[in-house]
Amino acid sequence: MTSPRKIIIDTDPGVDDAMAIFYALSSPELEVVALTTIFGNATTETSTHNALALLALAGRSDIPVARGADVPLVATYKGPVAFVHGADGQGNAGIPASPTPAVAESAAELIVRTVMAAPGEITLVPVGPLTNIALAMRLEPRLGENLREIVLMGGNAFCPGNVNPSAEANIHNDPEAADIVFGAACPITMAGLDVTQKVQMTTSDLARIAAMGNPRAAHLARILPCYVEFHSRYDGLDGIFVHDSTAISYLLAPEAFTWSEHPVRVDCGQSFGRAKTIADEAVGNDNAAWAGRTAVRILTGADSRRLVELELDRLDRG
Numbered sequence: 682m683t684s685p686r687k688i689i690i691d692t693d694p695g696v697d698d699a700m701a702i703f704y705a706l707s708s709p710e711l712e713v714v715a716l717t718t719i720f721g722n723a724t725t726e727t728s729t730h731n732a733l734a735l736l737a738l739a740g741r742s743d744i745p746v747a748r749g750a751d752v753p754l755v756a757t758y759k760g761p762v763a764f765v766h767g768a769d770g771q772g773n774a775g776i777p778a779s780p781t782p783a784v785a786e787s788a789a790e791l792i793v794r795t796v797m798a799a800p801g802e803i804t805l806v807p808v809g810p811l812t813n814i815a816l817a818m819r820l821e822p823r824l825g826e827n828l829r830e831i832v833l834m835g836g837n838a839f840c841p842g843n844v845n846p847s848a849e850a851n852i853h854n855d856p857e858a859a860d861i862v863f864g865a866a867c868p869i870t871m872a873g874l875d876v877t878q879k880v881q882m883t884t885s886d887l888a889r890i891a892a893m894g895n896p897r898a899a900h901l902a903r904i905l906p907c908y909v910e911f912h913s914r915y916d917g918l919d920g921i922f923v924h925d926s927t928a929i930s931y932l933l934a935p936e937a938f939t940w941s942e943h944p945v946r947v948d949c950g951q952s953f954g955r956a957k958t959i960a961d962e963a964v965g966n967d968n969a970a971w972a973g974r975t976a977v978r979i980l981t982g983a984d985s986r987r988l989v990e991l992e993l994d995r996l997d998r999g
């Protein structure tokens with residue numbers, strides 16, 4: 682077996698973030714080197730508390746957590762989405778505080794230090810707004826060429842957003858940061874709504890989590906009802922879209938996905954198109970705005986049942 686793939690998860694936990702973190706921790710193909718935290722589903726303060734608490738609950742307080750930015754690069758933070766993830770970011774179910782504090786360095790500083798100490802070895806897995814990644818790229822202009830890959834959950838290239846017809850939540854929270862990140866000089870894979878809304882867990886699938894009997898699954902069973910209720914009310918779904926975990930699934934089973942590859946820009950205007958991720962499919966003759974950008978692997982399809990079973994199998998390992 683090859684050595685585990687080293688990843689840093691940048692996260693705004695978040696119910697689906699919690700699932701993705703536990704999924705990664707239970708997958709021997711991956712080594713979670715660190716968590717970095719960001720605003721989005723909750724404030725960065727709450728995201729940091731939850732990230733530390735999730736690791737403590739999983740018995741993995743050996744993994745460092747570095748606190749990230751409190752606000753977007755230029756926009757204003759629109760605030761937590763309590764109606765989706767609960768006021769505490771954990772489905773209003775609460776989570777005991779970890780006795781372990783966050784490390785002293787910032788998220789951007791940890792990312793830069795870790796990546797530059799291991800050129801070509803680190804994969805960034807952002808599953809929240811991309812502010813910390815953009816700040817790290819500014820802090821170290823050589824970051825991109827020293828990264829193995831960025832596999833991010835965010836965006837919507839060929840489908841509507843989930844905040845409004847243009848915008849997906851992670852990009853919506855910091856479009857300027859996202860536009861910087863999509864220009865990074867490394868391989869980028871985008872697990873956007875194009876694919877994540879095609880990977881769904883039913884309430885029957887989620888009931889299996891409740892029956893697993895390990896501490897991680899028991900926590901997920903406590904925080905999921907709030908998230909299920911949101912999907913029922915807003916999407917008419919009998920279950921949930923699997924957003925953040927789909928980025929983890931791509932790392933584990935890329936062959937279960939389909940994609941197309943195009944340079945991506947993000948609309949940073951102030952009109953109704955703001956935060957739309959726009960793929961250059963080589964249409965038209967004035968594509969200068971996308972010139973020089975590496976093509977992003979935009980995931981467009983997946984074997985949903987296979988990925989759901991893979992994640993449930995890993996979550997059952999505790």
Ligand code: RIB
Binds near residue numbers: 693695808851924
């Ligand atoms: O649009 C879905 C994304 O926004 C997920 O990362 C979810 O956790 C929220 O952050």
Ligand code: CA
Binds near residue numbers: 693695722808
């Ligand atoms: Ca998230």
